[in-house]
Amino acid sequence: MKTFCGRANPTTGAMEWVEEDEDYDYHQEIARSRYADMLHDKDRNTKYYQGIRAAVSRVKERGEKAIVLDIGTGTGLLSMMAASAGADFCYAVEVFKPMANAALKIVEKNGFRDKIKVINKHSTEVTVGPGGDMQCRANILVTELFDTELIGEGALPTYEHAHKYLVRERCEAVPHRATVYVQLVESKRMWSWNKLFPVHVEAEDGEKIIVSPSEMENCPGVPSVCDIQLNQMPSSDFTILSDVVTMFSVDFSKPVKSASTYYRVQLEPVKSGKAQIILSWWDIDMDPSGMINCTMAPYWVKSTSALQWRDHWMQCVYFLPNEEPVLQGEKVDLTAWRDEYSLWYKLQKARGEEENKADVRVESPVCRCQAHLLWNRPRFGELNDQNRTRQYIKSLKKVLKTDSVCLCISDGSLLPVLAHYLGAKQVPYFFLFFKANHLEDKIKIIEAHPELLTSSHLEDKKISVLMGEPFFTTSLLPWHNLYFWYARTAVTSHLSSNVTVLPQSASLHMMIVEFQDLWRIRSPCGTCEGFDVRTMDDMIKNSLNFRESKEAEPHPLWEYPCKSLSDPQEVLTFDFRKSVPQHCLSTEGSVNLLRKGTSHGAVLWMEYHLAADISISTGLMQISNKKGNCEWNPHCKQAVYFFSSVIESETLSDLPSAVTYAITFNPKTGEIAMDFKL
Numbered sequence: 001m002k003t004f005c006g007r008a009n010p011t012t013g014a015m016e017w018v019e020e021d022e023d024y025d026y027h028q029e030i031a032r033s034r035y036a037d038m039l040h041d042k043d044r045n046t047k048y049y050q051g052i053r054a055a056v057s058r059v060k061e062r063g064e065k066a067i068v069l070d071i072g073t074g075t076g077l078l079s080m081m082a083a084s085a086g087a088d089f090c091y092a093v094e095v096f097k098p099m100a101n102a103a104l105k106i107v108e109k110n111g112f113r114d115k116i117k118v119i120n121k122h123s124t125e126v127t128v129g130p131g132g133d134m135q136c137r138a139n140i141l142v143t144e145l146f147d148t149e150l151i152g153e154g155a156l157p158t159y160e161h162a163h164k165y166l167v168r169e170r171c172e173a174v175p176h177r178a179t180v181y182v183q184l185v186e187s188k189r190m191w192s193w194n195k196l197f198p199v200h201v202e203a204e205d206g207e208k209i210i211v212s213p214s215e216m217e218n219c220p221g222v223p224s225v226c227d228i229q230l231n232q233m234p235s236s237d238f239t240i241l242s243d244v245v246t247m248f249s250v251d252f253s254k255p256v257k258s259a260s261t262y263y264r265v266q267l268e269p270v271k272s273g274k275a276q277i278i279l280s281w282w283d284i285d286m287d288p289s290g291m292i293n294c295t296m297a298p299y300w301v302k303s304t305s306a307l308q309w310r311d312h313w314m315q316c317v318y319f320l321p322n323e324e325p326v327l328q329g330e331k332v333d334l335t336a337w338r339d340e341y342s343l344w345y346k347l348q349k350a351r352g353e354e355e356n357k358a359d360v361r362v363e364s365p366v367c368r369c370q371a372h373l374l375w376n377r378p379r380f381g382e383l384n385d386q387n388r389t390r391q392y393i394k395s396l397k398k399v400l401k402t403d404s405v406c407l408c409i410s411d412g413s414l415l416p417v418l419a420h421y422l423g424a425k426q427v428p429y430f431f432l433f434f435k436a437n438h439l440e441d442k443i444k445i446i447e448a449h450p451e452l453l454t455s456s457h458l459e460d461k462k463i464s465v466l467m468g469e470p471f472f473t474t475s476l477l478p479w480h481n482l483y484f485w486y487a488r489t490a491v492t493s494h495l496s497s498n499v500t501v502l503p504q505s506a507s508l509h510m511m512i513v514e515f516q517d518l519w520r521i522r523s524p525c526g527t528c529e530g531f532d533v534r535t536m537d538d539m540i541k542n543s544l545n546f547r548e549s550k551e552a553e554p555h556p557l558w559e560y561p562c563k564s565l566s567d568p569q570e571v572l573t574f575d576f577r578k579s580v581p582q583h584c585l586s587t588e589g590s591v592n593l594l595r596k597g598t599s600h601g602a603v604l605w606m607e608y609h610l611a612a613d614i615s616i617s618t619g620l621m622q623i624s625n626k627k628g629n630c631e632w633n634p635h636c637k638q639a640v641y642f643f644s645s646v647i648e649s650e651t652l653s654d655l656p657s658a659v660t661y662a663i664t665f666n667p668k669t670g671e672i673a674m675d676f677k678l
Helices: 024-031 035-039 042-061 077-084 097-109 155-165 353-358 377-383 386-399 415-421 478-490 518-522 534-546
Strands: 002-008 015-021 067-071 089-093 116-119 138-143 167-174 177-186 199-203 206-210 226-228 245-251 261-267 273-285 293-295 315-326 332-338 343-349 406-408 427-429 443-445 463-467 495-502 505-515 553-555 562-564 569-575 585-592 601-611 614-617 620-623 630-632 638-642 658-666 671-677
Touching: 024 534, 035 518, 035 534, 042 077, 042 138, 042 167, 042 293, 067 077, 067 155, 077 089, 077 097, 077 116, 077 138, 097 116, 097 534, 138 155, 155 167, 177 332, 177 343, 199 386, 199 415, 206 415, 245 261, 245 332, 273 343, 315 343, 386 415, 386 495, 386 601, 386 614, 406 415, 415 427, 415 443, 415 463, 478 505, 478 601, 478 638, 505 585, 505 658, 518 638, 562 630, 569 585, 569 658, 601 671
Parallel strands: 067 089, 067 138, 089 116, 138 167, 406 427, 406 463, 427 443, 463 495
Antiparallel strands: 002 015, 177 245, 177 273, 199 206, 226 315, 261 332, 273 293, 273 315, 332 343, 505 562, 505 569, 505 601, 553 638, 585 658, 601 614, 601 638, 620 630, 658 671
C-alpha cells in the first residue's frame, strides 16, 4: 500500500506531496538507528554479559529459578546472554514491531526459541499470570533504556511500572545502579552556544556595538540537553572550576520513583572563574559490588587507553541560567532538578539547610526571548564567530553605498544590522534585536514568502544589494541553504539591473576520508559476543537500500575525527547572480587517493563566495598535518556519503588508487544525487 506524505522541500521551499511506501517510517527509523553502533560497543556488551552471568548465578545460589524480564530487547542480545548464562526463561519485550520481528528471527537462529519469548508490546501493557504475556513475575530485570542524559528515553517511568507490576520484590537488576556525575567549568566556546556576544563593527563614523536584548541576556534558554562527544573538546577550550562530584544515583533493584524531584550538592571551587557550564556523564554498575562498571567519563577523568568510542551514549553540556562568578575555596550549592525525562541545574552561594528548603522550585526552564527556539546551539556559535563576522563586514564594505537598498533573505540573521551600521539607507528583512539596538525604524521586517514580495513591501524601490548568509533553520544538509538561490529567483522582478548579490556564488566541495570511528554506525556486526546478529545487519541494509544508502547524511565532523585520503575538490558551482537554471547541473570525474587508508566515504560541504577573494567554508577549514588530519567548521554539519564497501563490510583486496564520482543537481527538486565507485 502507498500513502501520500506532504513535506516542505528545504531547498526549493515548495510544499510537495510524495508517494511513500507504508513502511517508509519504519525504514527511515531503522536506517538512521544506532543499533549497529550499540552492537559494535564491545565495552558495553562485555560488561552486560558479565553482569547478567553474575545475576543468574546469585539467583541460582538462592535455589530459585532464574526468570528474566528484558525491557527494550532490540536484537534480543541481552536475553540470549541470559539464556546462555543459564536463565530458565526470558521474556523479551520490544515495542517497535520491525525490531520485535528481527529479535524473533535472531533468537530462533541462535537456538533459543524454547528459552525466550519475544513480546511485541510496550512494557506498561504487558500482562502477568495464567493466560498473560508472562506466566509469573521475573526475578531478574535486564534493560538498556538509557540515553546520553540517562533518563531521556523514559527509563524512570518504565522501571517504576516494572517494579510495581512485572518483577518480584528484591529482584536482581542488570544494571544494578546508575550514577550521574557533574563538573563545573568555564568555557567561552561552550557558553557561545547559549548566549549572543556583543558584535563590534568598525564603521566610517566610529565603532558600533551590536548588543543582544536584555530578554535574551536573562533568558534561561531551552531545557533540552546538549549532548556531544566531549572527548573531542580540547582542554584549552574550557577551565575546570570544581572536582568531579556525584550528583545522584538510582538503584534499579529497588522500586524507582519517576516523579519530579531535586538533588543538591555542595561544591568547593578549585579555581576562581566564571561558572557557566555543568559537564555531566554517568556510569552503570552491572553488579551490586560495583566491580563491573561501564562509564561515559571523558578523557581527562579516565585514562585515554581505556576509552571506548560510542555514539549512542555521549556526555552532556548544561548551561547555567546565568554566568556566576565563583572564588576558589568559597563553597557553592549546585541543585539539579529533574522531571521524568530531563534535568536542569542552578548554582547559588552556599546557604543554610532551612534557606535551601525554602527554595525548591521544580518548573523546567522556558525560553522567553524566542532566540533559543529559532537558533540551535551551533547557530549561536556561528553568530558568535568573530572571524566569520569579519568576512561579512569586509564584503559588505565592498558592495554597500549610502543609497543602497538592501534585501536580506536568511533566518534570524545579523546581516541587516551590519548593513545599516555600514551605511545602507534601507534594509527590508525577510526580532527583539532591532529594538535593543534602536533600529526599529531603520530595518523593516517583511513577513512574506519571497514569491509573494510586492513593490509596496519595498516602497516601489528596486533592490540594489540582495544578501544572505545564507542560513535557514529548515536546512539539514549543506546544499539545503541553496534555498537562497530559489528565493533570489523569485524576487528577480524587484532587483535593479546592476544588483549586487552577496554571496555571488556557491560551490560544492568533496573529499575522500577514512574515519577513526564514525564508520561503525553503518558497518555490519556479524556476530556480537558469540551470537549471530546478521538478521539485524540485513534489516539495516534493506532499510538503507530502501532509499538512504543512496543519500548523504549530516554529521558535525568536529566530533568525529577523520583523515583525508584525497585533496579537497570543487565539484559544482552555483551562480547566484543568475536565476536557478531549468536544466540539471552535472559533473563526473575521478579523485586520486594520496594517502593509504580505508576509504570509508566522501565528505561534502558548501563554500560561499561573498565577494572577490572572500569566501566562507561550511566544511573543511584545513588539513592540519602530513597524516591528513582534518579540521572542520564547528558550527555546521557536513554531508557524509558512506561507500557501499562500509555498508557491505567488503574487504578490498587492493587499495584503490582513485575514486570515480558522478554528481547531479536537479533544479526541479533541489536535490543532489551522487554515485561513487572505488
